[in-house]
Amino acid sequence: MGTGAPEDSPAPVGFVGLGNMGAPIARRLLSWPGGLVVCDVRPEAAEPFVAEGATAAATPAEVARTARLVSVTVLDDAQVRDVVDGPDGILRTAAPGTVVAVHSTISDSTAVELAEVCAAVGVHLVDAPVSGGAPGAEKGELAVMVGGPREVYEACKPVFALWAAMPVHAGEVGSGTQMKLARNLLHFISFTATAEASRLAEAAGVDIAKLGRVVRHTDAITGGAGAVMLRETTAPIAEDDFWHGVFTHVRGLGEKDLSLALALGERLDVDLPLGRIALRDLGAGFGVGPGEIARRATAAGADVDRGSDDHSNDSDDDEGAR
Template sequence: MPDPGGSLRVGFVGLGNIGKPMALRLAAADGIDLTVYDVAAGPVAELVEAGAVAAAGVAAIDADVVCVMVRDDDQVRAVAAEVRPGVVLVVHSTVAPETPGELAAAGHTVLDAPVSGGPMGAADGSLAIMVGGAGAAFDVARPALEAMGSLVVHAGPLGAGTRMKLARNLIHFVAFTAVTEAQRLAEAAGIDLVELGKVVRHTDAITGGPGAIMYRDTTAPIAPDDFWHGVFDHVAALGEKDLAFAIALAEQQRVDVPLARLSLDRLREGLGLG
C-alpha cells in the first residue's frame, strides 16, 4: 500500500499508441513516481527523458499500482504473471469479460479499467476511464487514473469496467457500420463524402451523437405520463420519417441499406415506446 504521506509509486507496462501518452501524463503528474517497461527501447527512452525510471522487466517494477496497456488478453496474463504480490494491477487493455476474474482468481488485486478517447484523449488527459473492482483498490489507484483521464467512472465490481467498455464500443462499431451504409447511399446519390463527413462531425459535436438519447437509467418501456415519453416519441417520429425517406432514396439508387431497414423496424421499441 502507498505511504499516505508520500508519492504514489506507479508502474506502466505497454508504451504503444495509447499507452505512451498515458504514461507521459503520469510522468508529468505531481505526487506520482513512475517506472515504465516496454519491449521497444524508443518509447522507454522518451519516458525516461520525461522523468520516469526504466525497469529491466515487469518483475523489477516496485510499485503500489501497475498499469497495463498491452495488445491482448494473452499479453495481459503474461504481464500479470510477473507483477509483484500486493500490487494493484490496473488493466487498461480491452479484454474478454471473464479475464479480470481469472486474474483475480490467480491471486492478483485487479482493477479492470479500459479507456475510451483514443491517442488524442490519452495525449491531452481527457480519456474516459471505466473502472471495475473493489473500492479500496480503486481508492489506491485513483490519483493515477485521474492524472490520465478527465472522466473516471467506478462502474462497479470487478469486470464492470470491461462490460461498460464493450457496451460503449458496440455503439462505436455499429455506428461505423451504419456510416459505411450511409456513405454508399450518399456516393450513389452524388454527394461529396468528405463534405458529408464534415457535417456529421460538426452536428455530432453539438447534439452528442448517439449518446444524446442516453439519459434514462433503464431500458424498460416508458409510461405515457413520463417526461421522456414525449421526448422520445418526437425522436421516433422524426427518425421514422427520415429513415423512410432514406430507404426510398436507397431503392431509387439501388443501394442495399439493411441497417436502415432494421432501424426503422426497431427504433420505436428500442426507445421504450412499445
Template sequence: MTDPAKTIIGFIGLGLMGRPMCRNLLKAGISPIVYNRSAPPREELVREGATAVPSPADVARLAEIIVIMVADTAAVEDVLSGPHGLLQTLRPGTLIIDMGTTAVPATRRLAALVEEKGAAYVDAPVSGGTIGAEGGTLTIMVGGHDEAVARAKPVLSVFGSRITHVGGIGAGQVAKAANQVIVGLNIGAVAEALALARAAGVDPARVREALRGGFADSRILEVHGQRMVEGNFAPGGKCTTQRKDMHQALEFAATLDLDLPATALSRDLYDRLIAAGDGELDHAALFRLYERTI
C-alpha cells in the same frame, strides 16, 4: 486517499496509448517505473524522466501501484503470470490497474490470482483513443471493490476526465465491450453513409457537415467522419484492435447465450479490411472497403 506524487507507480505497456498516458504521469510530477517489451519506447520515456526496468517482475518489486496498458488478453496474462510476470514478486498491498481491453472471464481469473497474493485488482479500460490519451481526457470505465477503486481514482484522474465505477471486478470490461460494439457499429454506419453520398456524386464533406447537430451527429461522425473525408487513416486506434475487441465482445456474449448479429457482421467487415492489408490503419479506414467499389 492516494497521492500519486507520493506513490511509487509502475507503468507497463508503452504503445500508441501507453506512451502518452505515461507522459501525463511525468507532466503531473510523477516519475514512473516503466517496462515495455521493445526497448525504443522505454528509452524514449527514460530520456523524459521515467525509470526503466527489465521485466514486469522488477516493476512489482518496486511499485505500489502498477498500471497495465498492453495490447490484448494474452499480453495481460503474460505480464501477470508469465515467467517474469508480476505475480512472481507481487507484494501484499500492491494495487494492479488493468487499463487495456481484456476479456471478462480472464479479468476475473487474474484478479483472483492477484488477491491470493494479498494485493488488489481494478479493471479500468478506456475510451477516447490517442487524442484522449494525449490530452488526459480519456473516459474510464472501472470495475473493482470500493476500497481499491477509491485508491485507484487519483491515479486514473491523471489519465481521464470522466471516471465511472461501474461495478465489481470485470464490470469495467463489460462496459468496454459495450463501448466497442457501439463504436464499431457507428464507424460502419458513418462509412456507409459517406460512401452513399460519394456514390451519388454529392460531396461527403458537405453531407457530414449537414448532419452535424442533428440526430445522426456523434463523436464518430465528428472525428472518424473527418478522417474518412480526408483519407487520413494514421492510427489512433488500429483496425486490428477494433476487430479484436468486437470478437472479444462476441465471445463474451456467447457465454451469456446472447446473439449479436450486427456486431458479428461488423467484425467480419474488419476481417475483410485486414485481409486487404489495412489492419494497421486507423479503424476509420473501414471506409476504404466502400471506396474500392465507388
C-alpha cells in the same frame, strides 16, 4: 493499498506497455510525486521517459518491486496474462496491497480470472479499459471505466486523474470491460452505419466528404448517438413518464426520415440493411414501441425491414432535434 495520495509521500507508480496508447498515458504520470517506473518489450521505448526522470525496468516483475500501482496497456489477453502472471510477471514480486490496473481491452472473464489469481497473494486487480483513443490520451481527456471494489477504485483515482478526465466506477471486476465492450459496440456499429449512409449519398451524387463535415459539425452540437442514452433502463416507458413524450417525438422524426431514406435507396438501387433494422426497431429501442409509419407498413403487409414509401409523419419536423 495502492500508491497513496500525492500529499502523503506516495509510492512510485508503474507502467507496462509504451505503445500508441500507453506512451501518452505514461507521459502524464511523469508528474506523479512518487516517481514512475516504466517497462516495454522495446527498451528504446523507455528512453524518453528515463530522460524525463523515470526509472526503466527490464520486466514487469522488476516494476512491481517498487511500484504499488502498476498500469498495464498491452495488446491482448495473452499478453496481459503474461505481464501479470508470467515467469517475469508482476505477481513474482508484487507486495500485498499492490494494485494492477489493466487498461487493455480484454475479455471480462479474463479479468475476473486474473483478479482471483491476484487475490490469492493479496494483490488487487482492476479492469480499467479506456475510451477516447490516442487523441484523448495525448490531451489527458480519456474516460476510464474501472471494475473492482469501490475502495480499490478510490485508491487509484489520484493517479488516474492525471490522465483521465472521466473516471467511472463501473462495478465489480469485469464490469469495466463490459462497459467498454458496450461502448465500442455502439462505436463500430456507428461506423458501419456511416458506410451505409455514404453509399446512399454517393449514389445520389452527393459529395460525401462534405457530408462528413456536416455530420461532425452537427454531432458536436447534438451529442450524436450518445445523446439518447439518458435513462437508467431499457424497459418500456409508461405513458405518464416525462421521457415518453420526448422519445415519442424523436421516434416520429426518426421513422419519417428513415422512411424517406429507404425510399431514396430503393429508387437508387442502394441496399440499406441497417436503415431497415432501424425503422423496425427504433421505437422499441426507445421504450415507446413502433410509431405510425412502422405500424402502417406492417399493417399493409410489408416487411418493415424493406422500409416504407409513406412519407407522412405523426409529429412536426424539428431540425433542432437531430
